[in-house]
Amino acid sequence: MKRCMQVFMVVLLVFGVANGLWAADVKGLIKGGMQDLKIEKGNPNLLALTDATYVKVNGKTSEGYVDMIQEITGCSIGKGNLLFFHRPITYPLKVVLFRKDTKDAVIITYNGKKTGKVNLNMDGDKATKPDGWKQIKEKIGSLSDTFSMVTIANAWAKSAPFDFLKCCEFHNHLCPGVSTGYQIVQFILEKYQLKKAEKYVWIACPLWCKDDAVQILLDLTPGKRSLFVKQLTADQKKAVSGEKPTDNIAGILVIWNNKANKGKAVAFRYDWGKACQVSGVEKKDFSPKGGKKNPVFWTTRVKGNWGLMPYLDKPADFVKVVKEVEVSPQMYTKMTTAGVNPYEVLGLTK
Numbered sequence: 378m379k380r381c382m383q384v385f386m387v388v389l390l391v392f393g394v395a396n397g398l399w400a401a402d403v404k405g406l407i408k409g410g411m412q413d414l415k416i417e418k419g420n421p422n423l424l425a426l427t428d429a430t431y432v433k434v435n436g437k438t439s440e441g442y443v444d445m446i447q448e449i450t451g452c453s454i455g456k457g458n459l460l461f462f463h464r465p466i467t468y469p470l471k472v473v474l475f476r477k478d479t480k481d482a483v484i485i486t487y488n489g490k491k492t493g494k495v496n497l498n499m500d501g502d503k504a505t506k507p508d509g510w511k512q513i514k515e516k517i518g519s520l521s522d523t524f525s526m527v528t529i530a531n532a533w534a535k536s537a538p539f540d541f542l543k544c545c546e547f548h549n550h551l552c553p554g555v556s557t558g559y560q561i562v563q564f565i566l567e568k569y570q571l572k573k574a575e576k577y578v579w580i581a582c583p584l585w586c587k588d589d590a591v592q593i594l595l596d597l598t599p600g601k602r603s604l605f606v607k608q609l610t611a612d613q614k615k616a617v618s619g620e621k622p623t624d625n626i627a628g629i630l631v632i633w634n635n636k637a638n639k640g641k642a643v644a645f646r647y648d649w650g651k652a653c654q655v656s657g658v659e660k661k662d663f664s665p666k667g668g669k670k671n672p673v674f675w676t677t678r679v680k681g682n683w684g685l686m687p688y689l690d691k692p693a694d695f696v697k698v699v700k701e702v703e704v705s706p707q708m709y710t711k712m713t714t715a716g717v718n719p720y721e722v723l724g725l726t727k
Contacts, residue, residue: 402492410474410483419451426473428464435489463549475530501531505680507672525550544590553681554586562594564692574636580629582607605713616726644699656684
């Protein structure tokens with residue numbers, strides 16, 4: 378029995394040492410990545426991008442890797458050059474080192490058993506062309522990782538606002554839909570500031586990526602009953618569409634006064650036509666033949682990202698108010714109830 382216990386303890390020790398070696402490999406690979414990029418600790422051209430804190434490694438949370446990354450690279454949240462991207466807890470650990478001035482990158486992966494490293498150029502402007510996108514994707518391997526890493530890293534390189542990057546982090550990538558949500562929130566904060574006893578409620582209808590930006594920036598969530606998500610059919614969308622086919626209904630803000638037990642609803646449209654115009658893309662290319670297998674699906678979104686970035690602080694150029702309506706408690710309940718088209722309640726359907 379004693380002999381069995383000794384063997385068992387040796388196995389545990391070996392297993393623990395092996396796991397420790399793999400963790401040490403991550404540290405070594407980060408150091409090696411810095412050498413590959415020919416960059417020193419603390420250089421402002423360096424970005425560290427990771428899914429650490431979101432994922433688990435061998436069943437354990439991964440926040441310790443953040444200290445490792447900071448120690449080796451000198452990147453930090455306070456400096457704005459340590460960013461994250463959302464992944465499920467079952468996903469491998471990923472660490473991206475990205476050099477802003479050259480767009481060179483090193484991607485380190487650790488799945489709890491094996492480590493890996495890829496060196497590549499991750500230029501977001503080259504990713505607007507099918508050939509450039511394909512080259513980057515072939516190096517990284519995963520479509521979702523390619524889109525997350527290319528868009529967030531290059532948005533940082535293009536000096537995107539930090540609160541905007543936090544939206545990208547939660548959404549796990551940057552796409553034009555996130556930009557529209559950021560613009561809508563800027564519009565709300567400019568035109569509809571809260572007064573005493575008031576709160577925001579957002580009705581995401583129809584839903585698209587914008588609603589994740591609204592959720593992050595205004596702290597509105599389904600769990601707090603401050604964000605309600607409803608889809609519209611194609612016919613329902615047509616019934617509330619604007620004069621232009623690209624003038625899309627974009628959601629409803631309710632400013633609710635708890636003390637007075639009443640509120641105001643504001644319905645918005647978003648001018649996708651103008652968004653396409655400033656980005657140099659066509660709306661149809663967001664849904665090309667072949668879908669996600671077609672590089673145009675991705676390059677159109679990347680172009681849209683860079684086209685909209687100069688307009689993040691110009692929401693009024695894209696966001697329009699369709700209608701403002703005083704809301705009673707009965708109307709509020711009806712608008713937020715399942716199976717009810719909130720635009721019908723506001724009298725906006727044809």
